[in-house]
Amino acid sequence: MSHVEVMTGNQAASTAACLARPDVIAAYPITPQSSVVEDISKAIAEGKLDALISEVESEHSAMSVLEGAALGEARTFSATSSQGLAFMYEPYFRASTLRLPIVMAIANREMISPQTLWASAQDSLSVRDAGWIQYYVENNQEILDTILQAFCVAEDKRVLLPINICYDGFYLSHMSERVDVPDQAQVDAFLPQCYKPDHIYLDPDRPMAVDPLTNGDLLMEYRQKHLEAQQRALTVIEEASEVFFNLFGRHWDGCVEAYKIDHNTKGAIITLGSMTGAAREAIDRLQSEGLPIGLIKIRVVRPFPKTELRELLSGIKAVGVVDRNVCFGWNTGIIYQEVLAAISGSPSIVHQPFIAGLGGEDITIEMFETAARQVVTLAQKKNGSRDQETIWLRSVSEEVHK
Amino acid sequence: MPHDYVAPVGVEGIYIINTGKWRIQHPVLAEEKCVKCGKCFMFCPVGAIKRRDDGYHIDLEYCKGCGVCSHECPTKAIQMIGEEGK
Numbered sequence: 164m165s166h167v168e169v170m171t172g173n174q175a176a177s178t179a180a181c182l183a184r185p186d187v188i189a190a191y192p193i194t195p196q197s198s199v200v201e202d203i204s205k206a207i208a209e210g211k212l213d214a215l216i217s218e219v220e221s222e223h224s225a226m227s228v229l230e231g232a233a234l235g236e237a238r239t240f241s242a243t244s245s246q247g248l249a250f251m252y253e254p255y256f257r258a259s260t261l262r263l264p265i266v267m268a269i270a271n272r273e274m275i276s277p278q279t280l281w282a283s284a285q286d287s288l289s290v291r292d293a294g295w296i297q298y299y300v301e302n303n304q305e306i307l308d309t310i311l312q313a314f315c316v317a318e319d320k321r322v323l324l325p326i327n328i329c330y331d332g333f334y335l336s337h338m339s340e341r342v343d344v345p346d347q348a349q350v351d352a353f354l355p356q357c358y359k360p361d362h363i364y365l366d367p368d369r370p371m372a373v374d375p376l377t378n379g380d381l382l383m384e385y386r387q388k389h390l391e392a393q394q395r396a397l398t399v400i401e402e403a404s405e406v407f408f409n410l411f412g413r414h415w416d417g418c419v420e421a422y423k424i425d426h427n428t429k430g431a432i433i434t435l436g437s438m439t440g441a442a443r444e445a446i447d448r449l450q451s452e453g454l455p456i457g458l459i460k461i462r463v464v465r466p467f468p469k470t471e472l473r474e475l476l477s478g479i480k481a482v483g484v485v486d487r488n489v490c491f492g493w494n495t496g497i498i499y500q501e502v503l504a505a506i507s508g509s510p511s512i513v514h515q516p517f518i519a520g521l522g523g524e525d526i527t528i529e530m531f532e533t534a535a536r537q538v539v540t541l542a543q544k545k546n547g548s549r550d551q552e553t554i555w556l557r558s559v560s561e562e563v564h565k
Numbered sequence: 566m567p568h569d570y571v572a573p574v575g576v577e578g579i580y581i582i583n584t585g586k587w588r589i590q591h592p593v594l595a596e597e598k599c600v601k602c603g604k605c606f607m608f609c610p611v612g613a614i615k616r617r618d619d620g621y622h623i624d625l626e627y628c629k630g631c632g633v634c635s636h637e638c639p640t641k642a643i644q645m646i647g648e649e650g651k
C-alpha cells in the first residue's frame with residue numbers, strides 16, 4: 164500500500180530515486196539540489212538502498228562515472244543544478260550520444276552572473292539541444308511520479324536516451340507538500356530491473372570498442388537515429404503516463420496538459436514548471452469573469468511535442484508564453500521560440516512573449532491575470548500584428564536604483 | 566550492416582573509419598634495403614604495418630599515407646610515391 168508523507172521536492176526526488184533501485188549514484192553537491200543526494204547517501208548508509216554511491220570531486224566526474232556504470236549495465240541516477248550542470252556539459256553531451264539511459268534530476272537554478280541561487284530554467288533549457296529528454300514538472304508529487312516514469316522511458320529499447328526531470332529550485336526543491344509514496348512492490352511491478360543493453364556496453368565476455376574515432380558518414384547515421392529515437396519517445400512518454408495511471412491512479416498528461424481549453428477558448432497561456440499553479444488560479448478567476456482564456460502546460464520540452472501543441476491551439480486566436488528564462492539574441496524567452504517554431508504553419512495565431520520570475524522572483528497570480536488579459540485583448544483584435552514585443556512581468560514599486 | 570547500430574561502437578562488421586581513404590601518397594618498401602629493425606612497425610600511427618616471419622609488410626587498406634614510416638626508417642628503405650589523381 165502507498166502512504167502519504169509531507170516532503171520537499173528534493174525529498175520527493177530522492178524517494179523516487181531510491182524506489183527505482185538504482186545500482187550506481189554519482190553527484191556533486193550544489194544548491195538547491197544537494198539534499199537529493201544527501202538523502203540517497205543516508206538511505207544507503209542505513210542499509211535501505213543497496214547501491215553504490217560515488218562521491219566525486221566535480222559534476223564532470225559525476226556524469227563520467229555514471230557513463231561508465233551505465234555501460235556496465237547499471238541503472239544510474241544523479242542530480243544537479245545550474246553551474247554544476249554547466250561544468251558537466253562535456254560528459255552531458257556524451258551521455259546522450261552514447262545512448263545511455265541515465266536519469267538525472269535538475270533543481271532549476273538561474274545562471275550567473277550576477278551570483279544567484281534561485282529558480283529559473285535557464286540552466287537546463289540552455290542545454291536542450293544536447294540530446295537528452297527533458298521533463299519540466301509542477302509539484303512534488305509530479306517530481307516523484309515522473310522520476311519513476313523517466314526510468315521506464317529511458318530504458319525502453321525504442322528510446323535509449325538519458326532523461327532530466329527539471330523542477331524549480333526552492334519553489335519545489337525546498338517547499339513541503341503532501342506526497343503519495345507508492346510502496347516498493349508497486350514500483351517493482353512498474354519498473355522491473357531488466358536493463359540489458361545490446362547496443363553499447365562494457366562486458367569482458369562480449370568485447371567491443373566504445374566511442375571510437377568515427378567518420379562523418381557514420382556519425383550522421385547515429386545522429387539520424389538519435390533524432391528518430393527522440394521522436395519515438397513522444398509515444399513512449401505517453402504510454403508510460405498511461406501505464407503509470409493504471410497502476411497508481413495519477414495522471415500526468417504525457418507531454419502537454421491542456422487546462423480549461425474547449426471550443427469556446429480564444430486565448431491560451433503557456434507555462435512550464437511550478438509557475439503553472441499560479442497560472443491555474445488566474446485562469447479560474449478570469450474564466451469566472453467570462454473571459455475565453457485557457458492554459459497549456461508543457462511537460463516535455465525535449466522532444467518538443469509540436470503536433471500535440473498544434474492540435475490544442477487549432478481553435479485559438481492568441482497565445483501568450485510565460486518564460487522563466489531568456490533566449491539571448493531573440494529578445495524573448497526560450498519556450499516562446501519553441502512554441503513559435505511549432506505553430507509556424509498557423510499564420511492566424513497571434514503570439515505574445517512574456518518574461519517573468521528570473522532569479523527566483525515570484526510570478527504572482529496577478530501577473531498571470533495581466534498576461535492573460537493581454538492575450539484575450541490580442542485574440543479579440545482584428546488585424547493585429549503577429550509579432551508582439553516581449554512584456555516583462557515585474558513586481559512594481561520597487562526602487563532598484565537609488 | 567548486419568546489426569542496427571545506434572551508438573558509436575567498434576565491433577566486427579562495422580567500418581568505423583577508413584583512414585585509407587585519406588591517402589594521397591603511399592609507401593613502397595624495398596626489401597633489399599630493409600634490415601628488419603621494426604621501427605616503421607612501431608611508429609605507424611594506424612597500425613598498417615604487419616610483422617611476419619619474412620619481414621614487414623604494409624597493408625594499404627588502412628595506410629593513410631602520412632610518411633612517418635619513411636621518415637623513421639634508418640636505411641631509407643621506404644619511399645613515398647604520389648597517387649594518381651590525388
Ligand code: SF4
Nearest residue numbers: 609628629631632634
Ligand atoms: S605512410 Fe603512415 S600510415 Fe602508411 S604505413 Fe607509413 S606510417 Fe603507416
Ligand code: SF4
Nearest residue numbers: 599600602603605638
Ligand atoms: S624501419 Fe626501415 S629498415 Fe626498419 S623494418 Fe621498417 S623498412 Fe625495414
